[in-house]
Amino acid sequence: MTDRYAVFGNPLGHSKSPIIHARFAAETGEDLTYGKVEAPVDGFEAALRQFIAGGGSGCNVTAPFKLEAFALATAMTPEAAMAGATNTLRFTDGGIEAHNTDGVGLLADVERILRAPLRGKRALMLGAGGAARGAVLPFLDAAPAAFVMINRTPSKAQAIRDELLAAGHHGLSLADFDTTDRFDVVINATSASLTGECPAIPSRAFEGCELAYELAYAKGLTPFLSRARDADVRTLADGVGMLVGQAAVAFEWWRGVRPTIRNLIETLSIPLERPARQLP
Numbered sequence: 623m624t625d626r627y628a629v630f631g632n633p634l635g636h637s638k639s640p641i642i643h644a645r646f647a648a649e650t651g652e653d654l655t656y657g658k659v660e661a662p663v664d665g666f667e668a669a670l671r672q673f674i675a676g677g678g679s680g681c682n683v684t685a686p687f688k689l690e691a692f693a694l695a696t697a698m699t700p701e702a703a704m705a706g707a708t709n710t711l712r713f714t715d716g717g718i719e720a721h722n723t724d725g726v727g728l729l730a731d732v733e734r735i736l737r738a739p740l741r742g743k744r745a746l747m748l749g750a751g752g753a754a755r756g757a758v759l760p761f762l763d764a765a766p767a768a769f770v771m772i773n774r775t776p777s778k779a780q781a782i783r784d785e786l787l788a789a790g791h792h793g794l795s796l797a798d799f800d801t802t803d804r805f806d807v808v809i810n811a812t813s814a815s816l817t818g819e820c821p822a823i824p825s826r827a828f829e830g831c832e833l834a835y836e837l838a839y840a841k842g843l844t845p846f847l848s849r850a851r852d853a854d855v856r857t858l859a860d861g862v863g864m865l866v867g868q869a870a871v872a873f874e875w876w877r878g879v880r881p882t883i884r885n886l887i888e889t890l891s892i893p894l895e896r897p898a899r900q901l902p
């Protein structure tokens with residue numbers, strides 16, 4: 623029987639998830655359909671329960687339902703627990719299991735597609751909101767020599783570090799914008815680009831930097847990426863690879879098969895100005 627999946631969100635007009643999952647299903651030969659459910663803003667739970675009752679196997683969840691979906695979960699992965707939000711659910715025997723695939727998807731893009739393995743490298747994450755939370759565990763697992771978080775509101779980064787320590791995860795350091803440290807990889811996990819702003823960046827962060835990564839996608843050369851380009855950072859990337867990567871991790875979690883992501887990232891990429899996203 624054909625299994626059913628969907629993305630839940632509101633609005634969903636822009637969602638590329640159905641195209642991405644249709645490509646994954648075609649590539650792997652998995653028998654599934656993947657649709658869109660634009661639930662009313664106050665009707666997520668009812669729409670989700672209806673989908674489950676109708677035989678749905680799993681779903682992705684996007685704004686504004688990621689926190690509500692998390693609250694409905696009966697089990698969750700460590701990534702979802704750390705993020706306090708979920709973008710991927712699967713349904714089992716009356717239960718709702720929550721995952722957060724954003725961070726693992728980001729890491730797949732950084733390490734496998736952009737060829738910037740983090741092991742032994744120095745990574746800086748700007749931001750301490752939901753997106754940053756989703757990424758911290760996979761980043762720590764990648765064993766960087768240093769993993770530093772800086773946020774406009776330092777107490778939020780401190781809270782993330784405290785939660786990690788309480789759960790036995792060491793390795794996240796905090797710094798302020800005055801640091802003169804240099805980094806191999808700098809990730810903009812703030813939402814500043816959505817309003818055309820640039821987060822504050824420590825003065826020497828980009829010196830000798832390999833990769834500047836903007837989590838937002840299809841926004842062109844954002845102020846953050848422009849600053850990186852002006853500082854001669856070797857590779858600039860936007861979040862299109864994370865978009866495809868998080869979908870691939872969700873697909874594998876549901877189906878047990880890992881689809882390839884490189885071609886789809888190339889297809890969906892909007893070229894940045896020099897140096898463009900490089901796909902070695």
Ligand code: ATR
Pocket residue numbers: 748749750751752753754773774775778811812813814819820821822
């Ligand atoms: P998301 O789900 O996209 O992570 P969020 O949870 O609202 O959204 O978090 C937004 C992040 O971007 C926060 O780290 C926020 O900093 P504060 O904690 O100080 O609010 C950061 N951010 C948003 N606009 C910013 C700006 N103009 N400059 C610097 N940081 C900004």
